[in-house]
Amino acid sequence: MTSSEAFRRALESLGVHKLRSALTMLGMIFGVGAVIAMLSIGAGAERQALAMIERLGLSNVLVRSKDFRPDELAEVRKKSQGLSPRDMAALEEAVPGVLFAAPRVRVTPWRVRGDGVNGEAQVFGVSWRHAELTHLAVAEGRFLDALDERTHGQVCVVGADVARRLFGLSGAIGRDVKVNDLWLTVVGVLAPESSGGLALPGPAGGATGEIYVPWTTALRKLDKDPLDAPLAEIILALKPGASAREQAALVPPLLDRLHGGASDFELVVPERLLAQSQRTQRLFNVVMGAIAGISLLVGGIGIMNIMLATVLERTREIGVRRAVGARRADIRFQFVAEAFALSFTGGLAGIVMGLVISRVVAVAAGWPTVVTWWSLLLSTGVSAVVGLASGIYPALRAAALHPIDALRYE
Numbered sequence: 001m002t003s004s005e006a007f008r009r010a011l012e013s014l015g016v017h018k019l020r021s022a023l024t025m026l027g028m029i030f031g032v033g034a035v036i037a038m039l040s041i042g043a044g045a046e047r048q049a050l051a052m053i054e055r056l057g058l059s060n061v062l063v064r065s066k067d068f069r070p071d072e073l074a075e076v077r078k079k080s081q082g083l084s085p086r087d088m089a090a091l092e093e094a095v096p097g098v099l100f101a102a103p104r105v106r107v108t109p110w111r112v113r114g115d116g117v118n119g120e121a122q123v124f125g126v127s128w129r130h131a132e133l134t135h136l137a138v139a140e141g142r143f144l145d146a147l148d149e150r151t152h153g154q155v156c157v158v159g160a161d162v163a164r165r166l167f168g169l170s171g172a173i174g175r176d177v178k179v180n181d182l183w184l185t186v187v188g189v190l191a192p193e194s195s196g197g198l199a200l201p202g203p204a205g206g207a208t209g210e211i212y213v214p215w216t217t218a219l220r221k222l223d224k225d226p227l228d229a230p231l232a233e234i235i236l237a238l239k240p241g242a243s244a245r246e247q248a249a250l251v252p253p254l255l256d257r258l259h260g261g262a263s264d265f266e267l268v269v270p271e272r273l274l275a276q277s278q279r280t281q282r283l284f285n286v287v288m289g290a291i292a293g294i295s296l297l298v299g300g301i302g303i304m305n306i307m308l309a310t311v312l313e314r315t316r317e318i319g320v321r322r323a324v325g326a327r328r329a330d331i332r333f334q335f336v337a338e339a340f341a342l343s344f345t346g347g348l349a350g351i352v353m354g355l356v357i358s359r360v361v362a363v364a365a366g367w368p369t370v371v372t373w374w375s376l377l378l379s380t381g382v383s384a385v386v387g388l389a390s391g392i393y394p395a396l397r398a399a400a401l402h403p404i405d406a407l408r409y410e
Contacts, residue, residue, distance in 0.1 A: 024306045025346030027299025028383050032350025035292040035379040036371065037357040042284050043370035044362075049277045060133060061236040061248045062268040063091070063255070065229040073227050080262035082229020087258055091234065095250050097242030102127035105218040106232040108225060112211065113178040114166030121162045122210045123179050124232075125218025133235055141173045141188035148187075148214045152221065157188035157212045177211070182221050184213060229264070244271040293382075300386040303342050307335060307394035318401055328399040335395035336388060343387020347380050354379070 065083050068076055088101045105125030112121045131143040148155050163172040172186045238247055248269045255265055358369040
């Protein structure tokens, strides 16, 4: 008996008991669907984390102002004013691996007005090199430049959402935006993909709901809370070949001396974040794979159970086939083919189910999902292997039946 003929007969046999076959395949369908759905959600989370870390810059070290409760902040400010331009200059001079430092200033509140429309947006004062450091793409106009910074220019670059909200489709370049009480001229609009679909505050930004102004303008002309540090963050761009971890280790001792031991800053090393994200993703994949594997195992047990019942139902048929010349190998092959057909068909249905679940999660939860080719191959391969393994024992039982005993079976 050829393989194609055995598979065709297996499908015909399954078609005789459609409901039973469908119920038997449910375990495989849910198992494969769970594998694909969970791996796609995990891959989407990994891509999102990698996009954020890429925005931070793997060759950068970030020094951020630490958040305190209002009562704690008042005590801390008695010792230190927080991150300041003096700290930025000291880090550029004292840390050998630093190529340059770029500040970020947080502006509060965020009242904005343009073309008669009022709204809110996150406003940050940044260096003219901020786009280079955080991989921001400009769709129209230009980003801030060194002249804007030196002259405290009243200009800004707006995110795509801000431009659309304030000016509609009429174009934002050259239009005026009022941030708090300061009028600014729009010189650039960020590309929508700059946010990568992420509403990330801070330097990972590029969020389409943000407005960027020269940091010197933000310090001199825009309001801020008196207790806030002058700078919310300092990004240290490292020289090629410099180790982010080694350079980061030099920062705390220097700033502790400058801040009187106030410990009002914290370090973020994207290189460490990447390693941690990869470890977390590997752990997630192992746990999710184990859970999905249990589902597939349960599905395999269900297939084995049904195949054993099928052997009993078709004992007389087996006796007839053996009596007319069928070999033991033919009987084994036929039952293995039926188990394989059950698992393979269930695996295909599970793939469809997994794709549907991934799409529903992406649309309903707004969470990006990524269906990878290897997850499809893995789930299909595992379902086929489980089917083969589940059919071996029933097939051996069927082949071991004595023809005369099988013919007498009622």
